[in-house]
Amino acid sequence: MNSFRAHFQKKKVIFVMGATGTGKSRLSIDIATQFPAEIINSDKxxxxxxxxxxxxxxxxxxxxxxxxxxxxxxxxxxxxxAGDFCYQALLAMEWIVRSGRVPIIVGGSNSFIEALVEDHFLFKFRANYDCCFIWLDVSSPVLHSSVSERVDQMVDAGLVDEVRGIFATEADYARGIRRAIGVPEMDKYLRADIKILDEKNKDMLLGAAIEEIKANTCHLASRQREKIKRLRNELRWAIHRIDATRVFEKCGQDVDKAWEELVVKECLEIVGDFLHDDDKIVAAASATITSAASMKRSFEELQVTD
Structure with missing residues (x-):
């Protein structure tokens, strides 16, 4: 029985996937406040x-x-x-598991997640971990509208000054954090800002940069969505798709209510079943073994009586 139990006791890990702006971080925190868990970021x-x-x-x-x-x-x-991510994520996962908690890997960089899950030689991830994949999905038209609003909010929160703080005329936009959408798009505007062009031209450049940020973010969301579909359809990952479109169509206080009812409730059920399915299998096996042992004893007693 102990060997049977050990067979099913792979370490558990939860993945929260989805395009940018779909609420992955919020959902992962909602899950982690209901189950003993810690979060590992997989956004590159x-x-x-x-x-x-x-x-x-x-x-x-x-x-x-x-x-x-x-x-x-x-x-x-x-x-x-991606290799750095795999190594660092596995170290964090082992630490979390040893602490008696469950790792939740969350982020939109599906190339990082695929590199980790599909590595069968160096890390042997599938051999050691049992995975629960949750895909938080929002229809493209609704998501693109939400993403555009979010970019406006980021600008209001100080995006321009934040990018100005790392701006350099010889910046390499293919390396490190400068690859982030929102940085290279600001280049022309910040160069004009240095030259002190007239305000009208600078405002035009800023407006164009913001529109480019929105367009590139929407393109990224579309690519991320297609990548998850490929992981599900071609690599046959068992992914639970949660459609959050109706949440994003709400406004005001209705948003939080819809989030709890349409997203969190279902996800907590999925995670609860995932975390406890081994116990159910072992319990069922134990009942079967006990029943078989009881039948054997009854048969032996019958033979003795005869």
């Missing part, structure tokens, strides 16, 4: 220190006391590869 830009507005990092207050790993930890000019 949010791993870097700085640009909290541009990268839309979850704030300390929003984390609700949940421990986060690989969030704002890497030096801004470093190259953080």
């Amino acid at each position: 830009i949010q791993v870097y220190k700085g640009l909290d507005i541009v990268t839309n990092k979850v704030s300390e207050a929003e984390r609700k006391g949940v421990t986060h790993h690989l969030l704002g930890e890497v030096e801004p000019d470093s190259d953080f590869t």
Whole structure:
């Protein structure tokens, strides 16, 4: 019985996936406040220190006391590869599991997640971990509208000054945190700002930069969505799709209510079943073994009586 139990006791890990702006961070925190869990960031830009507005990092207050790993930890000019992520994420996962908690990996960089899950040689992830994949999905037209509004909010929150703080005329936009959408798009405007062009022209350049940020973010969301579909349809990942479109169509106080009813409730059920399915299998096996042993004893007693 002990060997049977050990067979089913792989370490558990939860993945919260989805395009940018779908609420992945919020959902992962909602899950982590209901189950003993810690969060590992898998967004290839949010791993870097700085640009909290541009990268839309979850704030300390929003984390609700949940421990986060690989969030704002890497030096801004470093190259953080998929291999680096796999190594650092596995270290964090082992630490979390040894602490008696469940790792929740959340982020939009599906290339990082695929590199981790599909590695069968170096890390042997599937051999050691049992995975629960949750895909938070929003229809493209609704999501693109929401993303555009979010960019406006980021601008109001200080995006321009934040990017200005790391601006350099010889900047390499293919390296480190400067790859983030919102940084290269501001280049022409910030160069004009240095030259002190007239305000009308600068305003035009700023408006064009903001529109480019919106367009590039929407393109990113579409690519992320297609990548998840490929993981589900071609690689046959068992992904639970949660359609949050109706939540994003709400406004005001109705948003939070819809979020709890249409997203959180179903996800907590999925996670609860996932975390306890081994216990159910072992319990069923135990009942079967007990029943078989009882039948054997009854048969032996019958033979003795005869």
